[in-house]
Amino acid sequence: MSLEMNHVYYTYQEGSPAESHALQDICLNINEGEFLGIVGHTGSGKSTLIQHLNGLLKPSKGEVLIDDIDINRKDAKAQRKERRMRVGLVFQYPEYQLFEETVELDIGFGPRSMGLSEAEVTSRVQEAMALMQLDYNALRKQSPFDLSGGQKRKVAIAGVLAMKPKYLVLDEPTAGLDPMGREEFLELLGQLHQQGMTIIMVSHSMDDMARYAQRMIVMDHGKIQLEGTPREIFAQPVKLRELGLDVPTLTKLLLELKQRGLDVRTDLFEPQAVKAEIMRALKAGKEQVTC
Amino acid sequence: MLKDITIGQYLPGSSFLHKLDPRTKIIAVAVYMISLFVVNNFWGLGAMLVLSLAIVLISRIPLRFFFRGIKAIVFIVLLTVILQMFMTPGEPLVELGFLKITKEGVHQAVFMGTRLVLLVSVTSILTLTTTPIALTDGIENLLKPFQKIGVPAHELAMMMTIALRFIPTLVEETDKIMKAQSARGADFESGNLLERAKAMIPLLVPLFLNAIKRADELALAMEARCYHGGDGRTRMKALQYSGRDAIAGVCCLCMAAGAFLTRFI
Numbered sequence: 001m002s003l004e005m006n007h008v009y010y011t012y013q014e015g016s017p018a019e020s021h022a023l024q025d026i027c028l029n030i031n032e033g034e035f036l037g038i039v040g041h042t043g044s045g046k047s048t049l050i051q052h053l054n055g056l057l058k059p060s061k062g063e064v065l066i067d068d069i070d071i072n073r074k075d076a077k078a079q080r081k082e083r084r085m086r087v088g089l090v091f092q093y094p095e096y097q098l099f100e101e102t103v104e105l106d107i108g109f110g111p112r113s114m115g116l117s118e119a120e121v122t123s124r125v126q127e128a129m130a131l132m133q134l135d136y137n138a139l140r141k142q143s144p145f146d147l148s149g150g151q152k153r154k155v156a157i158a159g160v161l162a163m164k165p166k167y168l169v170l171d172e173p174t175a176g177l178d179p180m181g182r183e184e185f186l187e188l189l190g191q192l193h194q195q196g197m198t199i200i201m202v203s204h205s206m207d208d209m210a211r212y213a214q215r216m217i218v219m220d221h222g223k224i225q226l227e228g229t230p231r232e233i234f235a236q237p238v239k240l241r242e243l244g245l246d247v248p249t250l251t252k253l254l255l256e257l258k259q260r261g262l263d264v265r266t267d268l269f270e271p272q273a274v275k276a277e278i279m280r281a282l283k284a285g286k287e288q289v290t291c
Numbered sequence: 292m293l294k295d296i297t298i299g300q301y302l303p304g305s306s307f308l309h310k311l312d313p314r315t316k317i318i319a320v321a322v323y324m325i326s327l328f329v330v331n332n333f334w335g336l337g338a339m340l341v342l343s344l345a346i347v348l349i350s351r352i353p354l355r356f357f358f359r360g361i362k363a364i365v366f367i368v369l370l371t372v373i374l375q376m377f378m379t380p381g382e383p384l385v386e387l388g389f390l391k392i393t394k395e396g397v398h399q400a401v402f403m404g405t406r407l408v409l410l411v412s413v414t415s416i417l418t419l420t421t422t423p424i425a426l427t428d429g430i431e432n433l434l435k436p437f438q439k440i441g442v443p444a445h446e447l448a449m450m451m452t453i454a455l456r457f458i459p460t461l462v463e464e465t466d467k468i469m470k471a472q473s474a475r476g477a478d479f480e481s482g483n484l485l486e487r488a489k490a491m492i493p494l495l496v497p498l499f500l501n502a503i504k505r506a507d508e509l510a511l512a513m514e515a516r517c518y519h520g521g522d523g524r525t526r527m528k529a530l531q532y533s534g535r536d537a538i539a540g541v542c543c544l545c546m547a548a549g550a551f552l553t554r555f556i
């Protein structure tokens with residue numbers, strides 16, 4: 001059971017002078033239960049890639065499989081809709097998608113269009129709001145447009161969670177949130193992941209990736225340039241800079257220390273490990289001086 | 292679909308037509324339109340056809356791109372042609388029950404069809420070779436003399452500029468919201484008319500809200516830059532006629548005279 005992209009190509013405005021090859025020969029396998037991070041500089045094709053994962057964009061060439069079914073094949077029409085519903089997609093600035101009179105109705109839009117009964121819809125809305133730490137009784141009758149920016153974002157994401165997707169795909173979900181909101185939200189994603197949800201997140205923050213992703217892909221010009229665990233990826237600072245990216249803050253600290261002559265490992269990024277490594281290097285350095 | 296409409300789009304380039312002053316182009320298109328309706332026989336129409344082809348070639352717009360824009364009006368042209376063919380009274384050529392195709396009808400159909408296609412072609416060449424800003428500058432400048440009799444030239448031009456500027460933004464935004472709602476299971480494609488109209492609500496509410504918000508922000512941004520209408524405003528790119536415009540002007544005169552003369556063939 002997995003999401004799979006096989007040799008996917010995608011071209012915007014094919015045939016016009018402005019045509020742009022947004023994806024080229026993408027092969028990607030996302031396993032159930034995984035936390036996958038997608039990074040890449042602006043315009044590298046991240047958003048285009050994730051829109052393929054639930055059939056919003058059809059590949060110009062290649063195939064996309066959701067749990068072993070090619071979602072773009074004509075003869076799989078009946079299964080297609082159900083499969084697509086397994087992938088929940090949260091767009092960048094998802095608060096744009098709010099439109100209903102009340103928070104409750106808006107979050108219920110997804111489940112309702114899946115054809116669930118009213119009772120089921122209500123329980124899903126409650127569940128999703130609880131997950132996003134929104135107070136059901138206080139907010140249900142409010143207009144989503146009267147909420148603060150952060151709350152709007154939560155409502156919008158609850159609207160996707162209410163559909164109980166197996167795979168949750170998020171496009172820069174923390175863009176524009178304040179530090180607290182950001183922290184809270186990432187914690188929450190971590191929790192969802194622990195509960196068994198597959199999470200695919202696009203982000204520009206290497207620190208977030210270092211903390212949460214189990215596996216990362218790095219995109220550039222519509223191609224996957226690097227793939228591996230955060231440790232493997234962040235061990236290549238030169239290559240990352242070539243691709244217009246950077247390493248996490250703490251790795252940067254280690255690199256800086258090394259440049260100044262301290263003999264430290266530079267492939268770490270967890271606060272504890274970095275601290276231990278610096279302490280160790282300092283101690284070793286001192287011993288050398290005393291001898 | 293939406294993206295196939297090339298009228299109103301601008302395609303950067305450096306052809307003779309791209310470099311012409313927008314005022315020349317606007318007047319030339321007006322003269323062209325008049326000429327197109329002055330010619331009344333096949334000689335004249337043929338000449339206009341050849342001339343239009345030449346204009347398209349001079350503009351160096353990729354033909355494939357150009358014809359895709361024309362495809363958008365095929366339906367209207369066909370409708371016109373068919374209506375003209377059957378509805379014009381005259382000497383019958385073919386009779387199918389109560390329907391009859393007349394000689395005059397065929398004549399009219401060919402004329403109207405060709406005129407429509409040429410009209411759209413040349414107007415889209417105008418917008419394809421002129422930036423929206425230059426176009427509205429040109430219109431404003433041409434309308435200036437009428438300001439004395441109360442035509443709000445500057446305001447009209449500014450409104451056009453803003454509208455043209457925001458069409459692509461709106462199209463993009465529609466696309467984005469449509470995708471976000473389809474990801475939530477909205478279905479814009481199936482169902483009867485009523486269901487489809489209802490399915491538009493999740494699209495239209497955010498779209499309008501954003502448009503209103505954007506209008507507000509734009510007004511604020513304009514005010515913050517001391518925009519106060521057209522009086523005393525200077526331009527970064529002042530319009531300037533050059534030798535090219537003289538050449539184009541002479542060509543226009545020849546076209547108009549030629550069109551008039553073909554009536555006597």
Ligand SMILES: Nc1ncnc2c1ncn2[C@@H]1O[C@H](COP(=O)(O)OP(=O)(O)OP(=O)(O)O)[C@@H](O)[C@H]1O
Binds near residue numbers: 021022046
């Ligand atoms: N609707 C569109 N029409 C034409 N070209 C597009 C369209 N959307 C994206 N592109 C082009 O496709 C390429 C990839 O875009 P994409 O949005 O996937 O990038 P991204 O990695 O998500 O960037 P960002 O980090 O800025 O969100 C870009 O070069 C972009 O210009």
Ligand SMILES: [Mg+2]
Binds near residue numbers: 047048092171
């Ligand atoms: Mg993006």
